[in-house]
Amino acid sequence: MAGKKTVFVDSDILVIGGGFGGCGAAYESRYWGRDKKVVVVEKANIERSGAVAQGLYAINCYMGMRWGENEPEDYVRYQRNDLMGLVREDLGYDIGRHVDSTVHKFEEWGLPIMTDPDTGRYQREGKWQIMIHGESYKPIVAEAARKAADAVYNRIMVTHLLMDKKQPNRVAGAVGFNVRSGDFYVFQSKAVIVAAGGASHIFKPHSAGEGMGRTWYAPWSSASAYALPIRVGAKMTQMENRIVLTRFKDGYGPVGAYFLHLKTYTQNGYGEPYEPTWRQSIEDMVGDYVNHEPVPTCLRNHAFLKEVEAGRGPIRMVTKEAFKDPHKEIVGWENFLGMTIGQAVVWAANNIDPKEVNPELVMSEPYVMGSHATCSGAWASGPEDYAPDEYQWGYNRMMTVDGLFGAGDTLGGTPHKFSSGSFTEGRLAGKAANKYVDDLGTNTPEISEEEYLELKEQIYQPLETYRVGRNEITAGTVSPTYLLPLSGLQRLEKIMDEYCGGVGQRYMVNEPLMTRGIELLKMLKEDLKNLGADGLHQLQRAWELHHRVLASECVTAHTMFREETRWPGYYYRGDHPKLDDKNWHCFTLSQYDERTGEFEMEKAPVYHLVDDVKQAAE
Amino acid sequence: MPTFVYMTSCDGCGHCVDICPSDIMHIDPVTRRAVNIEPNFCWECYSCVKACPQNAIDARGYADFAPMGHSVRVLREEDKGTISWRLKFRDGREKHFESPIRTTAWGSIKCASEYEIPSNEAINSQELAHEPDYLKTDQGLPSVTVDHFIKYELAPASAAKKKSKKVSAQAAE
């Protein structure tokens, strides 16, 4: 694509992805760095981009310290319990102590937060969640970010990070292309904050036809947050910790408000409770963890799955009683209209009125992300004032690559951040990046012309491949020389589903399966060189696929490395069916070597807050 | 439900193209009107529906699981600060909902740079912008010390040989 213009953009702090983490990063970078040039680059339009495009009905991470509701320590315990013991407690504490100031700022900006008429406090949905009228949550937060940044570049798909040509292991910027004009963009920056969201469409979704886009996490969550750092050798953690969710059938409507606020509950296809049935089998697998309060998300999934396997599905949410209360009925519907409109559509289409019918639930396909009840992502340095040495090598939220920061779904080890925690983590990264830039002085990174020109060639290759290949065939989508992005995506989803624990295998994996999976992924990765794109939109799809494939390789390498079943209900190692604290009460870390295509795996220790440590493994 | 566009209402203004997070609303070069070019990548997020000044976009439940005959319509009014919904079931029943969307004027957010320049002391502290005030407690920013953290010791054998193994496509061949 010699004809495409190259645009150079210089900055002090470059934020990749203008979602919740990215908006927080932009705001805080500006607050602390008045003299800095802060640039945000976003593949869609920051007004409605990311996982919060359609809004949210709750803020799922709020301490309420001002009312003595929770302290950061309580939050850390909650994270740890839910994730079966393995979280970065230093990072979690940090989110907990700052997140309230974020939420108070959101309220000041104009986000309607519901209040409890009796207490005057924010209306709680559950212990950690508060209820909002969040249709415009994203545009409101985007307004603050737009004002804070020197420039927001919308519709630029970032494809690769650039490394410093003088100093190894130091980031120097990023490249990408404008999805509208096709122009090639070279961003040079002293610090880079990756906040590019999580990953859907790594595993095959339930619906593979027109409805394949109606996944739980947004179809545009394309794993860039992982692929960008992985490629340049940043260490990743807990990538095996994919999440599977209990959701309303077909629409993936969330169940949180239903369980917590509406007090609905589940039963099997015969109207019976089923969780107690599986308690003993869970204890056999995970021991004492079954006694955690609340019961970890994955273990509740496990009971659901076993009950369905036993032939007593479908599992239903009992809504008939709660929906008799008109207030609850409104909450039930608005909950979807505010964040998962598709669920309201599915119910309207099927004549499902939860007042009269108890709607079906389903167990979703796995997702890879770092901000929900799961914590896949990059390995990051902890807060300076207390993080143990093994968790601290520089600036807060900096990855193992100098100058490369992350926030939200991008960073691993910190589950249950959700929207407010992701924004808060962006703020932490923004402040730390500002400090990093100050400390650089004149020792600033430099991009290499050779590197970005080579990447430019790679980036536009699918257009050329298609142009040439297209002339060999009469018409249609079948070509012997090129692979369309959609075909490649479907191949990826099938491989991951069948060989890495998707729905089709009832979330079951073992070493032989994954060994074969890795071979298949390798051939897919080779075939990506033959991706063909008929235009800029498909070129975006092509690079999203590249990112998903690299992230999938990483997920598989991690899943293979952890020889235990830590989170039954998320996935099972058939060859290591039990939780094994003696050997695996630790983080898994990987580091990718682009030259060899290998992931080097290691263990990293888990530190617990001292007052509730269980010293020895049973 | 993927979106579709009514021929007679769309004037080709491109607002939907501009907003769609999935980049699938495009202007058709022949009709000069908007079209969803990739329904299977539509999240039914309604961003385009809300943004269309002509109310030309509607959605129909995904063909592979939604029976026909329903509709979910929306009207988002920024000046009034509300969003209203009308749901029509397949059997004709209707439900209506309305919610607030914002409590302040659009564009009223104070820029991060309009606040007093933070001191060096603040820059070197653990506090974020507007803290500790915005925590709204009298306690200041909570903290712990490093000795509050204790390492979980793995079984000696497992911990001693810092298990490192290569997992790669090459190795699997």
Ligand SMILES: Cc1cc2nc3c(=O)[nH]c(=O)nc-3n(C[C@H](O)[C@H](O)[C@H](O)COP(=O)(O)OP(=O)(O)OC[C@H]3O[C@@H](n4cnc5c(N)ncnc54)[C@H](O)[C@@H]3O)c2cc1C
């Ligand atoms: C259905 C649903 C319900 C949820 N419910 C709640 C809830 O009730 N309460 C709550 O608090 N949280 C909820 N969440 C979680 C919350 O949305 C996420 O935790 C949060 O958005 C994560 O922030 P992030 O910045 O990591 O990712 P995102 O907000 O998704 O932002 C990522 C951004 O990066 C951009 N991007 C991606 N790749 C690239 C690239 N290559 N180049 C340039 N830009 C790129 C994307 O376009 C996007 O704007 C929900 C999420 C979903 C999907």
Ligand code: SF4
């Ligand atoms: S916003 Fe509405 S009127 Fe404008 S192009 Fe899109 S569908 Fe047509």
Ligand code: SF4
């Ligand atoms: S509903 Fe959302 S994803 Fe679908 S076309 Fe409209 S803006 Fe795009």
